[in-house]
Amino acid sequence: MTIIESLANLKNKRSLVSIRRRSIDNTRIQGFLLAFSNELILINYVCDFRLDGLMVLRVEDISEIGSDKTDVSQTDILKANDIYDKVNFEASYEISDWSSIFLTIAVSHPIITIEDEGECPSLMMGTLKSVKDDSVKIHEFTGAARWLDEESEMYYEDITSFQVGNHYTNVYQKYFEDQP
Numbered sequence: 001m002t003i004i005e006s007l008a009n010l011k012n013k014r015s016l017v018s019i020r021r022r023s024i025d026n027t028r029i030q031g032f033l034l035a036f037s038n039e040l041i042l043i044n045y046v047c048d049f050r051l052d053g054l055m056v057l058r059v060e061d062i063s064e065i066g067s068d069k070t071d072v073s074q075t076d077i078l079k080a081n082d083i084y085d086k087v088n089f090e091a092s093y094e095i096s097d098w099s100s101i102f103l104t105i106a107v108s109h110p111i112i113t114i115e116d117e118g119e120c121p122s123l124m125m126g127t128l129k130s131v132k133d134d135s136v137k138i139h140e141f142t143g144a145a146r147w148l149d150e151e152s153e154m155y156y157e158d159i160t161s162f163q164v165g166n167h168y169t170n171v172y173q174k175y176f177e178d179q180p
Helices: 003-013 069-080 098-104 167-178
Strands: 017-020 028-036 040-047 050-058 064-066 112-116 122-131 135-141 152-155 161-164
Touching (some): 003 028, 017 040, 028 050, 112 135, 122 152
Antiparallel strands (some): 017 028, 017 064, 040 050, 050 161, 112 161
């Protein structure tokens, strides 16, 4: 079975999936598979039995993806706690490439997170400023909630992860809204 056939099967099951990216780290990522293309997958990320925003990962980084007994059991727990019903399996997403992610999903969220988890890791959080053919620019802020003077740019070939609507950035968003 090809990776695309496997992804289609997992998406149709609507069960929690576990993803490993051994070339990046050994941490297991869990989520509900919402969309996929040859290049990218989109999940509703799940952390500690809480839906934690949308996450996009590169297919080429995935070393293992599946839904085991633990994932099925945890899906049942999420259903019993009225969390599963909050997953929007019916939404349609354009995720053919990074550009499509930034032109559709990112523009509807005030704060985005992009990561290069490669040899020299880089994490950028901020507001989307521009989408180019080969890169994206954001107005980035630091962990100390200080906006940088210059826009930051990351090339698509370096992006390994994209997130929106997660608890971490939602807290920053509220903080910025509450500031004079």
